[in-house]
Amino acid sequence: MAGIYIHFPFCRHKCNYCNFYSLATSKHHDELLIALLKEIELQQDYLQGENIETIYLGGGTPSLLKAAEIEQLLHAVYKLFTVIDEAEITLEANPDDLRAPKLRELKQAGINRLSIGVQSFQDEDLRYLQRIHTANQARNSIKRAQDAGFSNISIDLIYGIPTLSSTGWEFNLLDAMGLGVPHISAYALTIEDKTPMALQIKRGKLPDVNDEDQLQQFIILTDLIQANGYLHYEISNFCTPGMFSKHNTAYWQGKKYLGIGPSAHSYNTTSRQWNIAGIGQYLTAVKSGKLPFEQEILTIPQRFNEYIMTSLRTMWGCNLDIVERDFGVDWTNQALADAQQFIDNGSLIQKGRILVLSQKGLFHADGIAAELFRID
Ligand code: SF4
Structure with a gap:
């Protein structure tokens, strides 16, 4: 069994803490879609015929893709790989993209799991992180997804934000669990070098994170969430019984995966490879039929x-x-x-x-x- 990851790097806006390969533009949207379809074809032998158990569209913000475009990508995978019947097919989505008609279309396109970038249910934290959605939009997007028939929903939350008190963090967790979300990924805010946030903190324009507060909130997280019946199955991941992320669990179990798209990583147990993290170079390489990666054989x-x-x-x-x-x-x-x-x-x-x-x-x-x- 293996997994396929598809990276869509475009975002509406670049969040100040973001260290992923993501670009605040939609300039090459159509060209990228064509290149992703082509790369799926070019890489069809990478997994050596293994059955596909999971497909994950991550980013960036892949919820900027139209449902019909997602369907095209999934169709290309189904055509060239053997995807098992009960495959987990996840879309990372920002709350502001999840309107009711789009959610229905996503379901029809074959998406059966959503990973929603909520980050916090408090507007002050969202402003600190320069997210473009509000807390209410986040809550409503979860409810709309549930109304559209999505039961397998994960949300991302961030703790240790300087604007987030321990009580506020408890409130976020209770809010998430109260909404009936079966999977929560919770990360400590990390200030990555060269991000706008690192610069803003250095110049005194934003308050810095506090390690003790982060540890305190990690303890609240593990205690509160387990007391409410969630399993703490990976450092940053929690779920109700049976609702593990199959895609990420396969990474941690050392299963093979193929990454499609700029900056995407692939692994086949003996080597690891990573695609060029530059949209221009990626598009040029794929257009001319070349695989856009560097590789390392694992010792x-x-x-x-x-x-x-x-x-x-x-x-x-x-x-x-x-x-x-x-x-x-x-x-x-x-x-x-x-x-x-x-x-x-x-x-x-x-x-x-x-x-x-x-x-x-x-x-x-x-x-x-x-x-x-x-x-x-
Ligand atoms: S939406 Fe996600 S990927 Fe895009 S800039 Fe913000 S944190 Fe980065």
Whole structure:
């Protein structure tokens, strides 16, 4: 089983914190659609005939595409790949794009899961993030999606925003759960270098994030959401029973995926490749029938590190039997020895042959995983 990701990089407006490959223009919209269709064709052998379990349209803002254009993209995938009957087909959407007629068309086009970029249910936070929707638009878009028959809905929320108090964060979570959203992705606000937000903070025009507030809100998040019956199945992802994101879970389980579109990444267990993150170069390459990517063959330590990093992020944890099967007894023993300090300080929990991060460890997952890494 494998997944296909399609990247649509255009947005109505560039949010000040955004570090994704996204452009506030629609200048090449039509050309890009043609190129995406062509790239799907060019890459038809990449997954070596594996069945497709998930298709994910991300961005950017792919909800700027018309439903008919989305249908064209899905049709191209169905024509060239074997997509299983119950495939999960997700569209990332901004609340301002989800009007009732469009939602009905999206459903007809084959979208069966929406991932809505809500970020906060409070206008002050949305202004800080320079989002162009309001809290009410976000709430209403969820209700309209439910009315249109979408039951598999995920929303993105951001915590640790300087304008967001702990009470406000609790309110956001209760609002999301009260709306009956079965999947929530919650991320700490990260100030990425070279973003307008980083510059605005540096110049004193915006207040900076506070690490202690972020940790406090992470604890509120994990406590409150689990008390309400949601599973904390990956550091930033929570769902009601059975409502995991199949697409993202496949990434964390090391399954193959093909990325289509500028900046999209692909992985086939032995190598990783990434498309050019430049719309002009991407369009030129695809137009002339060339695949627009760079590639790296993964070394054994890289594959080991990847498994440690992704498995520790999930509630299923790092399985030492898998480490032993794929990398041998010596590396397994070394991983266990490296993990001991974190088991002793309560950041990692050992359950037989499984290592899982505790709530304390989850907030420092990347640092802990790095201590277990092998160097080339
Ligand atoms: S809508 Fe999303 S992808 Fe587009 S600029 Fe804002 S955060 Fe980035």
